[in-house]
Amino acid sequence: MVQKKQNARRGGGPAGDRGPALKGVRRSLQVLEYIALNPGRATDVAAGLNVSWATLHRTLSELEQGGFVTREADTNRYSIGARMWFIGTAYLAGHKMLEAAQPYLDDAAEGGDYTVQLVERSGRLAVTLYSYQTAGEVITKSTYGYHFPLHCGSKGQVLLAYCEAEDIDEYLNGPLESLTPETVTQPKALRQRLKEIKAQGYALTIGDVQQFTGSLSAPVFDRAHQAVGAVCFITKRSALRDAAVVEAMLETLLRTAQSTSLALGWRPGG
Amino acid sequence: MVQKKQNARRGGGPAGDRGPALKGVRRSLQVLEYIALNPGRATDVAAGLNVSWATLHRTLSELEQGGFVTREADTNRYSIGARMWFIGTAYLAGHKMLEAAQPYLDDAAEGGDYTVQLVERSGRLAVTLYSYQTAGEVITKSTYGYHFPLHCGSKGQVLLAYCEAEDIDEYLNGPLESLTPETVTQPKALRQRLKEIKAQGYALTIGDVQQFTGSLSAPVFDRAHQAVGAVCFITKRSALRDAAVVEAMLETLLRTAQSTSLALGWRPGG
DNA sequence: GCGCTTTATCCGATATACGGATACGTTGTT
DNA sequence: AACAACGTATCCGTATATCGGATAAAGCGC
Known part of the structure; x- marks a missing residue:
């Protein structure tokens, strides 16, 4: 039997590689x-x-x-x-952020006439951890099982805005799908938006996920001042035309997000 | 080139087995x-x-x-x-039973002061597909991520009751955990309960999952008259003491379950 | 500081998974 | 209706990726 020479290294490779694992x-x-x-x-x-x-x-x-x-x-x-x-649902059991947010999300949901969500980043998507929709059938598709790319909707944009610069670069270099005619897909324009979002501390988008809805999102931070998720309020497009409505929602949103951050050990400043 | 004889079987084994796969x-x-x-x-x-x-x-x-x-x-x-x-949430998108049940579940949830769930069997567990809890904080743990063995709670028992006889045997031969002092774990007693449940078309249990709650469940059938899931109402233990309350819940429950079955193509009789 | 448990990595033998080829079933087309 | 084209199922030899014992390093309790 022909014995293979120890390691017939292929020229060039820095050696080591034991071949793809698992x-x-x-x-x-x-x-x-x-x-x-x-x-x-x-x-x-x-x-x-x-x-x-x-x-x-x-x-x-x-x-x-x-x-x-x-x-x-x-x-x-x-x-x-x-x-x-x-198996997937086991992810939620003992999820710190979700646990911390739950009471505040419930409060918010009771108070207003919009869908309340808690979202998190996973790869190139914003995934929904929790969703509470009050009466009004604003969300058409089954609440879970629909996750959107980070550049679509206020929730994704918030999550993206607080990422490391290189993370953002990498994301924007990938394919940027368009969910509606109003989805922003120019990297340059997106970069600008992200900057604005980070400056003002929340995001508002209309019709870029579903044409007839809009949403408002704010980041949640952990004790290390990392943005680990976002709270998102979704409502009818028309409702967001009214500045007073937006103002009221925004206040609740920011309060909810901050309460959650506090519960996670975040402290202002720094 | 040496052609291998058709199948050079190894003596003894009944042939076939090519070793464990994947x-x-x-x-x-x-x-x-x-x-x-x-x-x-x-x-x-x-x-x-x-x-x-x-x-x-x-x-x-x-x-x-x-x-x-x-x-x-x-x-x-x-x-x-x-x-x-x-990945797990993708299971819900396009889930026939869930889709069929949703409107009725929502109706039921609006009407009453109890948690409304849709459950399904997966292996030895009853898994929750959907849960709507109205105000009253009856369920302590995060709604998802907590699935219970089939012999605990009305939902599991309903699912089990409508299984094939051999399925039931197999289940009852396995380990039967006890969640509270009131959980029934004697195979014999369980068998009796299952028979009753199937006879009356619904199940009611109290305190066998959490001591301070009880629940009421009814099966959902598909067009082939297979029980594919169950609707479950959960409420405070004390509420279930009141026969009138139970009666009212039961009516809604059975209506909800039947509406869902109908939406799945089930027809009475047969 | 010293044992003990838990985690990380190495490496050769061998069982295991790969994928081309082949055969079967199903759907759609002229 | 018959054919064509595509999707599905299974076979088998070979190369190779995977296993697990052994060894080394890192935590942790005492």
Whole structure:
């Protein structure tokens, strides 16, 4: 049998690399995330992720068997399974910010006629941790399960505005999707907006996520003065035309956000 | 080139088995679920799952790098990460039963002074898909992220009652945890309860999940007359002492559950 | 300061997953 | 209706990524 020479290093590489680690694990989670974003048929997933069909098939079968994805019997379309929901919800149990914010969010929700959300950044998206919508059906889609890119909506923009400069650069270099005709997608314009937002301490956008709504968001800080999330109020587009309404919402918003920050150990100044 | 004989089977085995498939994938998800249930230190996870430390360490590192688990910097404790929440929430988007139930759940929530939930079975647990709690702080813990074994609470019992007989057997053979002193854990007694529940079409339990609350649940059926979920009303223990209150809740409950079933294509009879 | 537990990294053997090829099933088109 | 095209399922040899024992470093309690 031919013994391979110790390490047949390929010229150039700085050595070391022991090859990609845990390929299977990484791939399976990529698949899950891909399906979360665009549920659909197996081949589409394979194409979207550049994975050989055979491999993908095995992966999906395994995931399906575990209940991590479900496949619609007749159409062969895959989507996220119940077990993922179960695992995912564990994220909220013991989430410091959520726990800290809850009472204030409830207060805010009782007081006003708008949807109250607590959001957080995850990668290039603003994810909703909590949403309380009072009566008025302002949000069309199921509250959870809809997360938006950071450059869309006041909540995302707030989260982005308080990121490190290089983080912002990186984000703006990525693809900037447009959700409505009013979504701002020019990096330059966005940069300007972010600067303004950081200067004034909150954000207001109208119609850039859904044309008929607008929102108002303020950052939540932790004890290290890091922006770790945002409180967001969403309401009908028309309501935000009225300066008095905006003023009132803004006051509650800033109070809610600050109360939460305080509960997280943040202190003014510094 | 030497052609291998068709199948060079290894003597003894009934042929077929090509060894465990996708070990890594399976393990990583096991780890995630384990952490969802008991967040904690790496060694505990290794012990709990009987995985060698080296392997577990690699797995956790990979998961952490991807944001699927987070590790508390100072204490080295692991818990579910934001990305899992993101993926998990995708389960709700486009969930047929949830979509069908939503309007009725909202109605029910507006009308009464109790928490309204929609639940579903996942393995040995009843998981909450939706929860609407009106003012009264009846539920202590964060609404999501707390799922209970099927034998605890009316919701679980309803889900269990409508399972196949062998499913029930299997469940009752497993470990039956006790959440409060009032939790019923005798298989025999449970079997009796399940029979009653199925006979009357709903379940009422008091104090077997939390001592100071009780709940009332009814099943939701799909077009194939399969029980696919349950609607559950939770309220203060004392309220359920009043027969008139129970009667009123029950009416709404059954109406809500039936409306949902109808929206799913179920039809009476059969 | 000293043991003990927990965490991090190394490395060779070998079992495991990859992916091309092949076969089957299903959908849509002329 | 028959064909074409696409999507799905499965097989198998080989290369290689993964496993886990061992070793080293870092925390932690006493």
